[in-house]
Amino acid sequence: xTQPACPLPVADPESGLEILKGLFRKRSLLTALTLMHEHVGxxxxxxxxxxxxAVAIGPLTNRQIMVSDREKxxxxxxxxxxxxxxxxxxxxxxxxxxDHYRGIMDPPLQRRHxxxxxxxxxxxxxxxxxNWADGRIQDMLVEMRxxxxxxxxxxxxxxxxxxxxxxxxxxxxxAIHYISPGAWIMWSDMPRxxxxxxxxxxxxxxxxxxxxxxxxxxxxxxxxxPGDLLGELIRAGLDDDRIRDQMLTMLIxxxxxxxxxxxxxxxxxxTHPEEMAQVVAEIDGVIVTxxxxxxxxxxxxxxxxxxxxxxxxxxxxxxxIGNRAAAEDLQLGGYxxxxxxxxxxxxxxxxxxKKYWDNPExxxxxxxxxxxxxxxxxxxxxxxxxxxRNCIGAAFAQVESKVVLARILQLFDLTxxxxxxxxxxxGATLEPRPSVKMLVQRRAYHA
Numbered sequence: 001x002t003q004p005a006c007p008l009p010v011a012d013p014e015s016g017l018e019i020l021k022g023l024f025r026k027r028s029l030l031t032a033l034t035l036m037h038e039h040v041g042x043x044x045x046x047x048x049x050x051x052x053x054a055v056a057i058g059p060l061t062n063r064q065i066m067v068s069d070r071e072k073x074x075x076x077x078x079x080x081x082x083x084x085x086x087x088x089x090x091x092x093x094x095x096x097x098x099d100h101y102r103g104i105m106d107p108p109l110q111r112r113h114x115x116x117x118x119x120x121x122x123x124x125x126x127x128x129x130x131n132w133a134d135g136r137i138q139d140m141l142v143e144m145r146x147x148x149x150x151x152x153x154x155x156x157x158x159x160x161x162x163x164x165x166x167x168x169x170x171x172x173x174x175a176i177h178y179i180s181p182g183a184w185i186m187w188s189d190m191p192r193x194x195x196x197x198x199x200x201x202x203x204x205x206x207x208x209x210x211x212x213x214x215x216x217x218x219x220x221x222x223x224x225x226p227g228d229l230l231g232e233l234i235r236a237g238l239d240d241d242r243i244r245d246q247m248l249t250m251l252i253x254x255x256x257x258x259x260x261x262x263x264x265x266x267x268x269x270x271t272h273p274e275e276m277a278q279v280v281a282e283i284d285g286v287i288v289t290x291x292x293x294x295x296x297x298x299x300x301x302x303x304x305x306x307x308x309x310x311x312x313x314x315x316x317x318x319x320x321i322g323n324r325a326a327a328e329d330l331q332l333g334g335y336x337x338x339x340x341x342x343x344x345x346x347x348x349x350x351x352x353x354k355k356y357w358d359n360p361e362x363x364x365x366x367x368x369x370x371x372x373x374x375x376x377x378x379x380x381x382x383x384x385x386x387x388x389r390n391c392i393g394a395a396f397a398q399v400e401s402k403v404v405l406a407r408i409l410q411l412f413d414l415t416x417x418x419x420x421x422x423x424x425x426x427g428a429t430l431e432p433r434p435s436v437k438m439l440v441q442r443r444a445y446h447a
Contacts, residue, residue, distance in 0.1 A: 008045035008054055008335045015039035029181070029426055030320075030348065039198050053342035054332055057349045059356070059377040061333045065324060065345050066379065066387035073324040073343060075389070080323075081192075082179045085199070088242055089249030090392065093219035101246060103394065104236045105229060106154070111395040115296050117155040122293035122402035127162065129408060132440050137417065140436040144262035148255040148256060149403055154339060156396075157230040158222070161210055163257040174198035175252055180427040183228035206244045206251075212233070252428070254393050260318035260429040261309070261401055267432050268312055268363050270416025275365060283406050290410055299402050307365035309401050310423050313383035315363060320348040320430040322385070347382055348430065356380045415439040 011019055019035040036044050042058045056065065076092050077083055083092050090101040107113070112395035129144045132138055146165065149172070153161035178195050178359065207230055213230055216222035225231060229250065233243045268274040286301045287294045324343045329336070337343060352360040356376045358367070369373070391397075408414075417437040425433035 002149060006045065006331070006335050008337070009040050010045050010047050011036060011040055028423070030424060033346055033349060034352075037346075043335050051342075053344050054337050054439065056332055056343070056345045058353055059350070059380040062345060062350060062379040062382055062386065064332065065322070065343065065379075066382070066385060066389070069330065069385055070389070072327050072330050074327045075324060077323060077325060077342070080179075085175060085252070086249050087245045089245040091249050091253060098389070102389075104232055104238070105246065105392060108227050108229040108232050109396055111390055111399070114396045114399050116227050117151075117396075118296060118299065118399065118403055119293040120155045121151055121400050122407055125404045125407045126155055129411065132412070134440070134442045137437055137441075138440050140266040140438055141259070141263045141432060142435070144266075144404075145255070145259040148258040151252075151258070151400060151404075152251060152255045154228070156254070157209065157247065158213075158225070158228050159230075163392050164205065168201065170255055171198035171201045172252070172255075175202060175248075176256055176428045179252070182307075187296060202248065202251075203244065206247050207240060210240050210243050212248075216277075225439070250393070254439070255397070256429045257318040257393075258397055258400060260316070260431045261312065261397065263432050263436050264312050264316040265309065265401070265405060266414065266438060267416065267419070267422055267436050269308070270316070270414060270436070270438060272363055275308065275363070276414075279308055279405075280409050283409050287406060287410060294403065294406060299406070302402055302406060303370070304365065305402055307368040307406060308396070308406075310383075311363060311367040313364040314351045314357075314381060316424060316430050316432075317347045317351060317383045318429040319383075319385070319391075320426065321346050351381065353380075411443060412444055413440075413441045 015035075019032055020038065030270065036055070037045070037057055043054065043056050043061060045054055046052055056062075075094050075098070086092050088097065088101075088115075090098060090105060093101065125147050127144055127150060132143075149165060150161050153159045174195055175198065178192070178199070209230070213222065214234055217231060217234060222228075222231065224235075230243070230247065233246055238246075269279060282302060282304045286298050322345045325343045326337050326339050326343055329339050331337065332343065351357070354360055357380075366372075379386045382395040384397075415438060417439060418435065420434045422436060425431045
């Protein structure tokens with residue numbers, strides 16, 4: 001017997017007017033999505049000319065998309081800039097091709113190898129903060145991007161990026177802007193010639209790095225290191241184009257998510273002085289010397305810092321929305337979705353759903369204390385996704401963020417100066433914009 005049609009819900013005229021008012025007042029797509037969730041429900045359809053995706057919120061549809069029905073959804077959005085930029089990167093391919101690349105890239109990113117990078121995380125953080133003058137103002141969004149870029153290139157690819165950082169800074173920002181939400185959502189075939197020069201500069205750089213590393217490996221100058229992602233890609237027999245795709249995927253997605261996370265941590269600690277003081281006290285009690293990298297056991301003892309990071313990821317997940325395409329006609333949360341439709345799931349709204357979180361708008365690291373039992377369905381909290389295709393860099397990000405934050409807070413007192421101006425911006429990641437301006441003062445104890 002044929003099932004009755006169950007079309008996706010849309011806003012009725014009254015709700016639609018309220019949503020438009022909210023969007024006009026805040027000029028934020030996050031506001032529109034929040035109001036749609038409030039007025040329409042956990043599954044709905046955005047109805048705009050050309051752009052009409054299904055949007056899902058909550059653990060039940062998260063589980064359907066990421067786990068139980070994952071084969072019914074495609075990761076590769078043909079025609080979107082992210083696919084044009086990353087080509088055949090592990091993030092935007094499906095099936096056996098994805099599994100092949102993931103099988104090569106997973107081992108170097110496993111925690112046992114990531115832990116070996118702790119000294120590198122510490123070193124590259126030092127390289128950036130060495131330029132911080134006592135009593136000056138730093139934009140933590142900019143500074144954390146520098147740290148994240150140096151760390152990713154230096155640990156994952158064994159390349160010292162500092163000499164090229166200034167030259168490639170704007171091309172990297174251009175690449176991020178290229179894949180960020182914009183007019184291309186409405187007109188996917190619109191020409192975008194202003195990006196060509198910047199993207200070519202990135203390609204030229206990466207192909208050169210690949211060429212040099214091939215020579216180093218062939219001559220024996222570069223020893224085999226299981227934590228060297230670039231070396232593993234070369235040893236796996238991938239050609240230069242496919243290696244470029246994986247490198248650019250990690251370069252853009254990997255550093256931009258870390259940048260956003262670290263910047264949001266500084267914003268939230270800057271607006272919550274009691275939590276800031278507790279983090280600093282923990283760091284001082286665990287890492288008792290400032291002249292060496294922290295040991296793994298010390299990093300593991302930073303439990304309150306870990307709670308802070310988890311809570312920041314709940315409130316402001318860098319990957320704030322997932323993007324899929326329906327591979328076949330299907331039902332999502334009980335509603336019909338046609339083959340080829342764009343399907344989006346909001347991690348941001350799932351993490352702020354009042355059905356599963358007490359006081360969801362409040363910054364409360366204590367909700368992640370180990371002894372607290374959270375009676376929530378699986379996949380309520382998904383900052384790194386879930387299922388077989390969860391974030392490949394999750395372990396890397398978790399260790400990296402602790403080391404970077406511990407080092408900076410060990411050496412500096414930080415005062416946030418522009419809290420009232422900071423808003424979440426939906427770019428390639430969810431960033432605090434326009435900046436996170438902090439007064440940095442060297443701590444006398446560690447002078």
